[in-house]
Amino acid sequence: MYAQMIQSTGKGVKSLDEMDPTERAFQERIDAGGKIEPKDWMPAGYRKNLIRQIGQHAHSEIIGQLPEGNWITRAPTLERKAILLAKVQDEAGHGLYLYCAAETLGITRDEMFEALNEGRMKYSSIFNYPTLTWADMGAVGWLVDGAAIMNQVPLQRTSYGPYARAMVRICKEESFHQRQGFDIMMKMCAGSEAQKRMAQDALNRFWYPSLMMFGPSDAESVHSAQSMAWKIKMNTNDELRQKFVDQTVPQAEYLGLTVPDETIKWNDEKGGYDFAEPDWTEFYDVLAGNGPCNHDRLETRKQAWDDGAWVREGMLAHAAKKRTAKVAAE
Numbered sequence: 001m002y003a004q005m006i007q008s009t010g011k012g013v014k015s016l017d018e019m020d021p022t023e024r025a026f027q028e029r030i031d032a033g034g035k036i037e038p039k040d041w042m043p044a045g046y047r048k049n050l051i052r053q054i055g056q057h058a059h060s061e062i063i064g065q066l067p068e069g070n071w072i073t074r075a076p077t078l079e080r081k082a083i084l085l086a087k088v089q090d091e092a093g094h095g096l097y098l099y100c101a102a103e104t105l106g107i108t109r110d111e112m113f114e115a116l117n118e119g120r121m122k123y124s125s126i127f128n129y130p131t132l133t134w135a136d137m138g139a140v141g142w143l144v145d146g147a148a149i150m151n152q153v154p155l156q157r158t159s160y161g162p163y164a165r166a167m168v169r170i171c172k173e174e175s176f177h178q179r180q181g182f183d184i185m186m187k188m189c190a191g192s193e194a195q196k197r198m199a200q201d202a203l204n205r206f207w208y209p210s211l212m213m214f215g216p217s218d219a220e221s222v223h224s225a226q227s228m229a230w231k232i233k234m235n236t237n238d239e240l241r242q243k244f245v246d247q248t249v250p251q252a253e254y255l256g257l258t259v260p261d262e263t264i265k266w267n268d269e270k271g272g273y274d275f276a277e278p279d280w281t282e283f284y285d286v287l288a289g290n291g292p293c294n295h296d297r298l299e300t301r302k303q304a305w306d307d308g309a310w311v312r313e314g315m316l317a318h319a320a321k322k323r324t325a326k327v328a329a330e
């Protein structure tokens with residue numbers, strides 16, 4: 001059933017006049033800034049689209065631990081190791097809040113994991129790129145968490161209550177993550193020539209994949225129109241990408257690094273930078289499973305799922321035993 005639920009929602013958005021009275025009341029409540037709670041009536045498409053987006057978001061947090069977890073044992077100092085460990089643990093927590101938020105919509109965590117492992121649910125394209133040097137930990141914090149914040153701060157106002165509330169805590173933690181990444185970049189850029197070259201190389205490799213995190217251009221976005229009407233998304237993909245570029249270019253200048261886009265130029269008229277689009281063929285290729293790390297990431301997740309089977313079975317057996325004991329005592 002949920003395999004069908006997580007398929008795409010079409011682009012067509014009904015006007016108020018085309019809605020039946022229940023749908024219309026629902027839409028008017030959203031338009032007035034009201035929150036939708038788990039037991040409220042909601043259109044099937046709203047539920048389906050939310051499960052898709054929150055589920056994908058949760059999976060991204062969990063898979064997002066892998067490229068950074070890879071560096072915990074190799075962090076250059078004990079302090080950096082402790083900070084990175086805390087950050088990776090935060091990502092696990094974000095995944096768990098988000099799975100809980102999705103569960104309030106009637107899908108189980110097991111169903112979501114199954115859909116991820118079978119490739120029926122996505123996770124952010126960014127995590128299919130490798131983290132090759134310590135500077136990549138800086139670039140991931142600065143750019144990837146920076147992009148995440150840009151996308152997630154508005155989601156604190158999303159119409160679905162459990163999702164909006166989960167985003168409040170997540171955003172606080174993401175701000176710390178972004179700062180620690182920028183701090184690594186500052187240290188590397190103030191270090192030796194070799195360290196500065198590593199920082200530049202990390203920016204070169206993570207710039208375009210970070211721009212891709214915001215999704216396809218608005219013209220190609222399948223879900224934006226309906227998601228914005230329902231306030232599942234608060235901004236379009238291109239709006240957020242533009243804001244991210246405008247925020248990040250001065251930060252790169254501050255670091256003394258060069259954004260790998262020769263066309264980047266401040267545009268007075270629009271009050272933002274003109275910049276080159278990412279290679280969308282590469283984006284769709286990564287989404288299709290052909291990025292440098294897709295195979296590795298999924299295999300690691302499946303292995304973790306299989307390795308954890310004994311824990312799940314043990315906990316279920318324990319819960320069943322407790323239930324039986326409670327019934328016997330009544």
Ligand code: BYC
Nearest residue numbers: 008057060061064124125148212213214215221222223224
């Ligand atoms: N990667 O109609 P569109 C983090 C898919 S976690 C993969 O524009 P939508 C972090 C999209 O799903 C960051 N797939 O979609 C964690 C759709 O396919 P389906 C995750 C992508 O949903 C640990 C199709 O392309 N953040 O930051 O309106 C450590 C058409 O796209 C991507 C969230 O998930 C992508 N980049 O907009 C550090 C935030 N882009 O589902 C950091 C919540 C698009 O029809 N999510 N697709 O098969 C969102 O805001 C929106 O879902 C998106 C995409 C902006 C990502």
